[in-house]
Amino acid sequence: MQKWFEYNWLVREEWLDWCEELSEEEWQKQRVGGHQSFVKTLIHIVDVEHAWIRGLMGDPEQHYDYEAYRSLADVRRLSAEAAAEIRPFVQSWTDEWEEKSMHGFAYGDVMRHAIAHEIHHIGQLSVWARELGRKPITANLILRGSR
């Protein structure tokens, strides 16, 4: 399970670096699909992972105010803070928690849901990248040096 989160965090970090090349307009621009912009989709990725894993940690549901994060620096800070909060739980994950239940959901399924959620939205960013004529960050989990 840890390896999945490490993969997502690495890919996210590379996308945040990639976004440095975008103009302010490209970063904010309303697009089709996902959460309609690079900025909102990346906030959503951070928010949803954070909310579900906090739930598994026994903390009350909490969502970020998407309007409060505008710049790439804001989203980087948000991503770092959110990941720092849930990392200890992720790192201590053991398969013995697979069948533990939260509101009727198995812990293992919630983890996989959060993981798949990010990969899915990252796939959307890759289409927008191509629309901008730019090469997206690879989704490769092995062979990350290639396409």
Place this chain on the structure above:
Amino acid sequence: MQKWFEYNWLVREEWLDWCEELSEEEWQKQRVGGHQSFVKTLIHIVDVEHAWIRGLMGDPEQHYDYEAYRSLADVRRLSAEAAAEIRPFVQSWTDEWEEKSMHGFAYGDVMRHAIAHEIHHIGQLSVWARELGRKPITANLILRGSR
């Protein structure tokens, strides 16, 4: 690991059903990103999963001829055949195989690579669906009845 493949196969099946609503032109049309069309991206999803898992099964690398599959019925047949071939291996997966090596890659990483690959490309389909003004298949792993 099995749960990931079951999730991907279910989501793929729902997308194949969803594609029944597309016109021949929408199904074949060249688009931006992914493998440039619904038909080619879905063939690619099937092909890549099949190729990697066959590798783990000890079978020689083999790729499908993308030009040989045109209709939705062709792709459904391809997907069913490919999944049938690798299903026994997936179902017999045990975490003891995590660190087994194939050409220097850990079996577990190859499995995760194949899984993430499909989820990523499915995310691309969801953008194209919105471009067509249609609601995409949900990526939810839990709560699949909702968005």
